[in-house]
Amino acid sequence: MELLKTPAEARAFSRAAKARGERVALVPTMGYLHEGHFSLIRLARQGAAAVMVSLFVNPAQFGPGEDLGRYPRDFERDRVLCEREGVKALFAPDVLAVYPPGFSTSVEVAGPMSAGLCGASRPGHFRGVATVVTKLLCACEPDLAVFGQKDAQQAAVIRRLVRDLDLPVEIVVAPIVREADGLAMSSRNVYLSPAERAQAPALKAALDEASALFARGERRAKRLAEAARARLEMTPLARIDYVELVDAENLAPVEIVDQPSLLALAVFFGATRLIDNAHLTP
Numbered sequence: 001m002e003l004l005k006t007p008a009e010a011r012a013f014s015r016a017a018k019a020r021g022e023r024v025a026l027v028p029t030m031g032y033l034h035e036g037h038f039s040l041i042r043l044a045r046q047g048a049a050a051v052m053v054s055l056f057v058n059p060a061q062f063g064p065g066e067d068l069g070r071y072p073r074d075f076e077r078d079r080v081l082c083e084r085e086g087v088k089a090l091f092a093p094d095v096l097a098v099y100p101p102g103f104s105t106s107v108e109v110a111g112p113m114s115a116g117l118c119g120a121s122r123p124g125h126f127r128g129v130a131t132v133v134t135k136l137l138c139a140c141e142p143d144l145a146v147f148g149q150k151d152a153q154q155a156a157v158i159r160r161l162v163r164d165l166d167l168p169v170e171i172v173v174a175p176i177v178r179e180a181d182g183l184a185m186s187s188r189n190v191y192l193s194p195a196e197r198a199q200a201p202a203l204k205a206a207l208d209e210a211s212a213l214f215a216r217g218e219r220r221a222k223r224l225a226e227a228a229r230a231r232l233e234m235t236p237l238a239r240i241d242y243v244e245l246v247d248a249e250n251l252a253p254v255e256i257v258d259q260p261s262l263l264a265l266a267v268f269f270g271a272t273r274l275i276d277n278a279h280l281t282p
């Protein structure tokens with residue numbers, strides 16, 4: 001496995017692989033890899049011989065007072081795990097290689113797609129994501145890039161920017177990977193205290209509650225969201241950030257679920273904010 005430190009090295013790796021006739025896939029990550037990431041890497045390997053993983057904790061997508069400083073990091077462990085998963089190149093640039101002095105450009109997917117849901121409590125977050133992902137795609141020039149469905153809003157934003165900017169890359173979104181008790185895998189789960197961890201499966205339980213109601217024929221978004229809320233409100237350590245039903249593609253709020261929709265929620269346990277979602281397809 002090659003270790004790449006600059007966008008120029010990433011581009012040279014990708015172009016050399018393509019010159020050998022290989023397809024190139026990129027799995028963008030912020031490191032501290034877990035089973036969820038491995039599922040993305042495995043999907044990438046199905047579609048490409050040359051799998052690149054980027055590992056970059058992107059300061060531009062953290063707001064003031066968020067967890068940039070304490071975001072979990074273990075480069076050596078991530079490097080070994082990538083090697084084990086058959087990754088061909090690990091692109092791990094320093095902050096200055098991505099944002100050199102004078103850096104002044106940002107990419108913003110305007111409107112509710114970035115402003116709603118997580119964007120409401122994390123202003124600027126999706127600008128930071130869109131900017132770094134555009135840079136990673138420009139550096140690695142992958143044929144396909146794989147993202148996780150847990151970050152459904154991020155996936156929608158990235159699909160939109162790829163369409164809008166005519167970027168020649170296929171975006172693949174991989175299903176959520178869960179712990180045995182239903183908690184969606186996330187690098188941030190390590191922040192949870194034992195008591196919080198014990199209650200965190202409430203997110204999945206809330207989604208299941210609403211999905212069951214939907215399966216029984218309920219189509220009113222308000223009622224479905226209420227069912228999820230009620231389940232979360234039974235959870236002493238959970239503080240709801242949002243529970244919303246939105247159009248699965250453009251993320252506009254829906255009142256009646258008569259199109260493929262997404263039930264998305266964000267919940268605080270102490271200072272840790274967890275997200276999860278489920279598709280509701282009539």
Ligand code: PAF
Binds near residue numbers: 132
């Ligand atoms: O999902 C993530 O880990 C990050 O948001 C991403 C896509 C790597 C951009 O920094």
